[in-house]
Structure formats: structure tokens, C-alpha cells
Amino acid sequence: ARADSIIIATLDNNNKNIRLTSLFRDTLVNIPGHGEGKLNAALAYGGPELLIETIRNTYGINLDKYIIINFWGFEAIIDQMGGLEFDVEDYMLEELNKYIGESTGGNDCPVTEAGVQILNGKQALSYARIRKGVGDEFERTERQREVLFKIAEKLRETNPIKYLGIVNSMLDYLNTNIDPLDALDMAYTIYKFPSLDTKQIHIPVTELSDDMNYGGEVGWVFIMDRKQNTQILHDFIFNDIEPDESQFDYSSLREALSE
Secondary structure (H helix, E strand, O other), rough: OOOOOOOEEEEEEEOOEEEEEEEEOOOEEEEOOOOEEEEEEEHHHHHHHHHHHHHHHHOOOOOOOOOOEOOHHHHHHHHOOOOOEEEEEEHHHHHHHHHOOOOOOOOOOOOOOOOEEEEOHHHHHHHOOOOOOOOHHHHHHHHHHHHHHHHHHHHHHHHHHHHHHHHHHOOOOOEEEEOOHHHHHHHHHHOOOOOEEEEEEEOHHHHHHHEEEEOOOOEEEEEEEEHHHHHHHHHHHOOOOOOOHHOOHHHHHHHHHOO
């Protein structure tokens, strides 16, 4: 299937922080062997290997580890953690309840009121996926990164003695090339951080992209100034530098969009 969410996670033990970078699934890219298309289609065409190759060709970054989780696994892991706490806004309720169980079945646990509360797996999946009427793709990816942050918070609250059991139970729901011992090491690294400092961005950044109907089978896509977005991605991941709007080159953006 196409990737519903694509996030690069950076675990920085030097600066003691976690950085999460959302790659918009509808970004127009060149998929090796398949031509122009949306970034998320690469997973459907050639699995994680082709998606990683497409990201490398687009942004010049080499990723060697991946974790894939489907909707059922997403729900199961959150339920196993006892749910996650979110602040549900009034304007989200209708869409949130409409899509609970939409992909996995069983719309049997509606969220009855707004406010800070524990969401179970089905509810949290809907929270992470809804878009129509509750913000655009930018807000949607913010909610997805928030879910990962909440999971990291849970890890830090858990005694490391329990990590092995957690990792083993999660393996039933994941497709990954990460060795379980490496996963344990990463979890313990997060546990040792003095505080859970998490930084987040999305690529392409709002100011250096636009959306349009590209026509044909491709449809609605994000188009971008690839050069500037690539530099921002590298600065954030490798140097812990966040985007500075005062440094954006809008003439370069206009030129890229016209092409």
C-alpha cells in the first residue's frame, strides 16, 4: 500500500534530543523506474527499499533503517501501552468519530467530549489520520509527530527492565530491519536523556512549496523548491539547525515552481 505517513526520526545523543521530520506523502518526486509521482507511491511500487531510494534521490540523504507499522499494529501497540493522553479540540470531534474504525473495523468507542483525555488505539489512529475540516496536511503531520512524541514519553516513564518485553511484543506488529538489541539500545538512550527534548519540522516547509493539480494519474500534489528544502532537511537532521524564514530565497522558489 501507499505510505500514509512518512517520518524521519533522528536520535541525537550528543545534543540529548529527538528530532522528527515529516515528509509530505503527496510531494511530487521522481520515483526510480516509475517516473513522476507522489512520494508515498514509492512504497507501493517497491517496498521500503524503493521509498528509501526515492528519498535519497530527492533529498540526498541516506537512510539505512526503517520501521513500518500498519493500522492494526498502530492500534494494538497504543492499547498495549494503556492508551495515550491528548487534548482533543471541539472542532475535531465530528471527524474524529467519523473515522474511528474506518480502516480496521468497529466504530464502537466514540470520543464523547473535548478536552485532555486518554485515547485508545482506535481513537488515536483516527486522531493521527483525520484531515478534512480539522486542518490541512500541515496540521495532520503535526498530530502524527505528536503521537510519536507521546510514545517516547511513555518509554521514559517505563522501567528499562520492561523494555525487552515491550520490544518483543511490538515485533508482532512491525516490519523492520532494526535488530531488537539495537532497538533496546535506542530506547535506553532516550530513557537516559535528562529531559525529553523533541524538535519537529515538515518537508517541504510551508513557505517553500505550493500545491497544485498536476493532472493525469498523479492528481493533487505538493511542488517545492527542492534545493532549499534539501538544505533545510540536512541542517535540521545533521546540525540541529531549525529553519530560519529570514534566510529563505523566494526568487529561487518562484523559479522552481514555474519550472
